[in-house]
Amino acid sequence: MGLKAAAADPVSYPGSKASLPSLEGRKVLFTYGGWDGHEPEQSVDLLKPWMEREGALVEAHNSLDPYSDKRYMDGIDLVIQIFTMSEITPEQEKGLLDAVEQGTGIAGWHGGLCDSFRQNVAYQFMTGGQWVAHPGGVIDYSVQVVDRDDPVTRGLEEFHMHSEQYYMHVDPNIKVLATTTFNAEHASWISGCTMPVVWKKMYGKGRVFYTSLGHVMKDFEVPEALEILKRGIRWASASKYEEPEPWKNPVY
Numbered sequence: 001m002g003l004k005a006a007a008a009d010p011v012s013y014p015g016s017k018a019s020l021p022s023l024e025g026r027k028v029l030f031t032y033g034g035w036d037g038h039e040p041e042q043s044v045d046l047l048k049p050w051m052e053r054e055g056a057l058v059e060a061h062n063s064l065d066p067y068s069d070k071r072y073m074d075g076i077d078l079v080i081q082i083f084t085m086s087e088i089t090p091e092q093e094k095g096l097l098d099a100v101e102q103g104t105g106i107a108g109w110h111g112g113l114c115d116s117f118r119q120n121v122a123y124q125f126m127t128g129g130q131w132v133a134h135p136g137g138v139i140d141y142s143v144q145v146v147d148r149d150d151p152v153t154r155g156l157e158e159f160h161m162h163s164e165q166y167y168m169h170v171d172p173n174i175k176v177l178a179t180t181t182f183n184a185e186h187a188s189w190i191s192g193c194t195m196p197v198v199w200k201k202m203y204g205k206g207r208v209f210y211t212s213l214g215h216v217m218k219d220f221e222v223p224e225a226l227e228i229l230k231r232g233i234r235w236a237s238a239s240k241y242e243e244p245e246p247w248k249n250p251v252y
Contacts, residue, residue, distance in 0.1 A: 082112030
């Protein structure tokens with residue numbers, strides 16, 4: 001299945017739209033840039049047409065400058081960001097964080113959301129995690145769905161990836177939807193470690209969705225990986241329109 005075909009004609013899963021908000025009329029800001037290895041331009045080609053078919057009003061910017069415009073950000077329902085590494089100015093960071101705290105949702109994947117702006121810990125407080133390693137580089141690994149009731153992962157089963165298996169430092173207050181388990185082949189001391197792959201969280205009134213899948217756009221030819229991303233985007237778009245979900249803090 002080609003990449004554009006995967007975006008246009010996805011596999012149908014039970015409950016794929018049940019209990020998830022529509023993108024109809026949503027105002028979406030898609031910021032892309034940073035390291036080219038994560039294919040930021042191709043990500044726009046993959047997702048923007050799909051969101052527009054769903055009824056969203058999407059503006060794509062190869063810049064973080066819109067974050068500094070408070071009036072503009074006040075009108076945005078959802079930010080999608082793929083901006084690996086790079087730097088963000090204090091004004092841009094404040095604009096983004098203020099918008100999310102006040103109810104703008106944000107969604108992203110892989111290094112485009114959780115390996116951006118490595119010096120900015122306030123930003124990491126919002127996203128809920130930061131990449132630190134991918135032992136072995138591009139390898140074969142499996143992803144386990146651990147929350148079968150959440151609408152983002154309902155009806156999905158374990159699936160397999162040939163990509164980077166992200167080892168991350170994560171916020172303990174995220175809601176984990178899918179995980180992966182490391183073996184000893186590339187770093188013996190992490191053998192058996194189970195790591196979040198997909199999560200959602202709140203930052204103030206704003207919904208935050210993240211998946212560590214998607215090193216390159218070909219990874220989204222795995223139907224489950226693309227389905228999770230699309231569902232997470234729908235969920236994150238509704239911060240301003242739906243009541244916050246009950247949140248269960250982790251128990252240690």
